[in-house]
Amino acid sequence: MRSDSRIYVAGHNGLVGAALCRQLTTEGYTNLIVRDRIDLDLCNQAAVEAFFKETKPEYVFLAAAVVGGIHANDSKPVEFLRDNLLIQTNIIDAAYKNGVKKLAFLGSTCIYPRDCPQPIKEEYLLTGPLEETNQWYAIAKIAGIKLCQAYRKQYGFNAISLMPTNLYGPGDNFDLMNSHVLPALIRRFHEGKINNADAVEVWGSGKPFREFLYIEDMAEACCFLMQHYDDESIVNIGMGEDISIKALAELIKDIVGFQGEINFNATKPDGTPKKVTDVTKLNSLGWQSKTSLHRGIEMTYAWYLNNLPKELV
Numbered sequence: 001m002r003s004d005s006r007i008y009v010a011g012h013n014g015l016v017g018a019a020l021c022r023q024l025t026t027e028g029y030t031n032l033i034v035r036d037r038i039d040l041d042l043c044n045q046a047a048v049e050a051f052f053k054e055t056k057p058e059y060v061f062l063a064a065a066v067v068g069g070i071h072a073n074d075s076k077p078v079e080f081l082r083d084n085l086l087i088q089t090n091i092i093d094a095a096y097k098n099g100v101k102k103l104a105f106l107g108s109t110c111i112y113p114r115d116c117p118q119p120i121k122e123e124y125l126l127t128g129p130l131e132e133t134n135q136w137y138a139i140a141k142i143a144g145i146k147l148c149q150a151y152r153k154q155y156g157f158n159a160i161s162l163m164p165t166n167l168y169g170p171g172d173n174f175d176l177m178n179s180h181v182l183p184a185l186i187r188r189f190h191e192g193k194i195n196n197a198d199a200v201e202v203w204g205s206g207k208p209f210r211e212f213l214y215i216e217d218m219a220e221a222c223c224f225l226m227q228h229y230d231d232e233s234i235v236n237i238g239m240g241e242d243i244s245i246k247a248l249a250e251l252i253k254d255i256v257g258f259q260g261e262i263n264f265n266a267t268k269p270d271g272t273p274k275k276v277t278d279v280t281k282l283n284s285l286g287w288q289s290k291t292s293l294h295r296g297i298e299m300t301y302a303w304y305l306n307n308l309p310k311e312l313v
Helices: 015-026 045-055 070-075 077-097 132-155 181-194 215-228 245-256 280-285 293-306
Strands: 007-010 059-062 102-106 159-164 166-168 199-203 212-214 235-237 261-265
Touching: 007 015, 015 215, 045 077, 059 077, 059 215, 070 077, 070 132, 077 102, 077 132, 102 132, 102 215, 132 159, 159 215, 166 181, 166 215, 166 293, 181 199, 181 245, 181 293, 199 245, 212 215, 212 293, 215 235, 215 280, 235 280, 245 261, 245 293
Parallel strands: 007 059, 059 102, 102 159, 159 235, 166 212, 199 261
Antiparallel strands: none
16 A cells, blocks of 8 residues: 555444544554445445545455444344344455455454354354354355455455454543443543442353554554465454453453452353454464554543543543
8 A cells, every 4th residue: 555545444433444544544544534424325336336436445444343242242133143244245245346456344353253262263164153142243244255266266355354353542432331341440430430339240150362553453453464465264363362351340440440349240241251353373474463452441441431411531
């Protein structure tokens, strides 16, 4: 990509897309193309085709998606499957038809089997059953990977598929019913702190292990791979380290400064028991993460405080 290349970031208002825009700007790219949802319905094929014909992007980061945690996945399976299929199909097809030089499709490590060996290598895709609580999103993302591979095989379209692990950071969703575990815990412990609560409830047993990657690291990795990777096979993006939900809760409790107890509600679902990526491929290409989990949570909590109404700080 040149500094003046026309670069379309789909989903620029989301956690991933916003971080990509920040990273691209930091790296000196001056011609970013974005559209708000009210101006462009990515589920509308005709609208997406008209947008590509009008703007003629040269490079595309496909970060637009319907996303959420266990509760959101389980309660809105249609949106997680149907809308994600529509969004990615419309963008990939329009990108190919309108001469895009390269497209980066952003997936997720939830595409891998629930009980696959750890750490998770890229070749474990489609080797076993998915985790039921996020199967709708996972199936849509697997279809996106295969669509990129199909367009490459049949038409020579340069599309790469990148699989970030669990992401967090500035701009995250802190809604208690629809967010992922890390931002939800930040909010729970903060509210427990300001309300002088005796205890904070954490969903699940606390036993599962998860990997978390700071969003700015993810964006840097995506820009790096857009410049340095050209192959149909997927690439994991992560730290290659995990932490139990119990230890994560204790870490966030300490950073936030909550003085009460932690009560784990084992009647709530745990999801996949363990999920940590093998990042050997990514590291061998010349990139590795820089931000420690402790430092990343500190920066995320600072952002959260700066974006809360004053009476809730």
